[in-house]
Amino acid sequence: MTVRFNIYRYNPEVDNEPYMQDYELEEIEPGIMLLAALLKLKEQDASLSFRRSCGEGVCGSDSMNINGVNGLACITPLSELKQPVEIRPLPGMPVIRDLIVDMEPFYQQYRAVKPYLIVNDPMPEVELRQTPAQRKKLDGLYECILCGCCTTACPSFWWNPDKFLGPAALLQASRFIEDSRDQALDERLENLEGPFKLFRCHTIMNCVQVCPKGLNPTRAIGNIKKKMVKKSL
Amino acid sequence: MSLYILEGLKPWVVQRVSAVYIALFLFYSLYCGLNVEVVSYIHWRGWLFQPFNSIAFGIFVVAVLFHAWIGMRDVILDYVHDIMLRLFFLALVMGVLVGSGLWVIRILLFSMVE
Numbered sequence: 001m002t003v004r005f006n007i008y009r010y011n012p013e014v015d016n017e018p019y020m021q022d023y024e025l026e027e028i029e030p031g032i033m034l035l036a037a038l039l040k041l042k043e044q045d046a047s048l049s050f051r052r053s054c055g056e057g058v059c060g061s062d063s064m065n066i067n068g069v070n071g072l073a074c075i076t077p078l079s080e081l082k083q084p085v086e087i088r089p090l091p092g093m094p095v096i097r098d099l100i101v102d103m104e105p106f107y108q109q110y111r112a113v114k115p116y117l118i119v120n121d122p123m124p125e126v127e128l129r130q131t132p133a134q135r136k137k138l139d140g141l142y143e144c145i146l147c148g149c150c151t152t153a154c155p156s157f158w159w160n161p162d163k164f165l166g167p168a169a170l171l172q173a174s175r176f177i178e179d180s181r182d183q184a185l186d187e188r189l190e191n192l193e194g195p196f197k198l199f200r201c202h203t204i205m206n207c208v209q210v211c212p213k214g215l216n217p218t219r220a221i222g223n224i225k226k227k228m229v230k231k232s233l
Numbered sequence: 234m235s236l237y238i239l240e241g242l243k244p245w246v247v248q249r250v251s252a253v254y255i256a257l258f259l260f261y262s263l264y265c266g267l268n269v270e271v272v273s274y275i276h277w278r279g280w281l282f283q284p285f286n287s288i289a290f291g292i293f294v295v296a297v298l299f300h301a302w303i304g305m306r307d308v309i310l311d312y313v314h315d316i317m318l319r320l321f322f323l324a325l326v327m328g329v330l331v332g333s334g335l336w337v338i339r340i341l342l343f344s345m346v347e
Contacts, residue, residue, distance in 0.1 A: 156311065159311045159312065160310075160311070160314075192241075193240065193241045193242060194240055194241045195240055195241050195244070195306075195310055196241075196310070197241075198241065199241045199242070199244070199245055200310070200311065202307070225242070225245065228242050229242070229246060232242060
């Protein structure tokens with residue numbers, strides 16, 4: 001099996017502007033993932049740069065734009081991709097080199113939602129307990145691996161990356177808003193007020209389409225809005 | 234007053250409530266329009282100045298103006314990033330909408346005195 005690739009290349013130290021480079025891989029074993037193919041390409045051309053770590057969809061390092069859709073290379077079967085496989089860096093992010101982007105704008109928004117439990121009461125001697133029903137509310141929220149596929153697929157984030165928090169950060173905001181152990185609900189909801197941080201979401205739902213973990217940030221954002229309405233009544 | 238009148242949550246709520254009201258009013262007016270034998274200015278004026286219809290139409294106009302403001306405001310906030318240019322477009326939209334509102338009032342006042 002031969003597979004053709006068309007990959008975004010840019011080394012700011014050498015190139016004046018980005019360009020697309022063709023590659024071809026021959027005698028590929030059936031069933032391999034895109035990441036394995038990229039590693040084989042790197043044996044051919046050591047200058048090809050991309051991030052990767054766990055290789056099994058847990059760390060979120062190898063997120064990239066694959067045939068126009070964001071995803072993780074390590075869990076994308078090569079056989080399912082139309083040829084030539086066009087690979088670009090995550091859209092809307094500053095490119096450091098080839099498929100490696102600067103994730104700082106993404107992490108900045110993530111940090112802005114205070115993604116940790118805020119407990120004002122003295123800490124109990126045992127752990128902060130939850131009922132099974134309270135714990136169940138966190139399902140679909142805590143599993144996010146911060147790969148950035150959703151946020152960088154969101155046009156609202158492309159338009160206002162410094163002001164709109166983006167789906168991943170808002171999913172995390174929802175995760176702590178829903179947490180029965182957290183004691184900063186009002187503060188968290190107030191922090192999301194204003195026309196930009198939350199309300200730039202226009203329910204485009206690209207985030208839902210691309211999330212490699214099958215999460216639904218749009219629903220989480222909707223739930224935050226409902227909480228805000230409830231609080232204002 | 235903030236540049237982004239109504240800010241975050243309120244516009245989101247107003248946009249949804251106004252959308253529902255606009256849809257309901259349009260269905261109601263369509264229903265009334267389909268159930269008259271003659272469609273004419275005199276009939277329309279008679280229909281409009283029934284107390285219930287007057288109030289319903291007044292709310293409809295306000296709902297349309299708010300709905301249009303929030304929609305246009307969102308487009309401007311999304312696409313126009315230069316603060317002065319953004320302010321200019323927001324003021325322009327506000328001017329057009331206030332003008333449209335005054336125009337509706339003028340039309341209604343004229344139709345009342347005729």
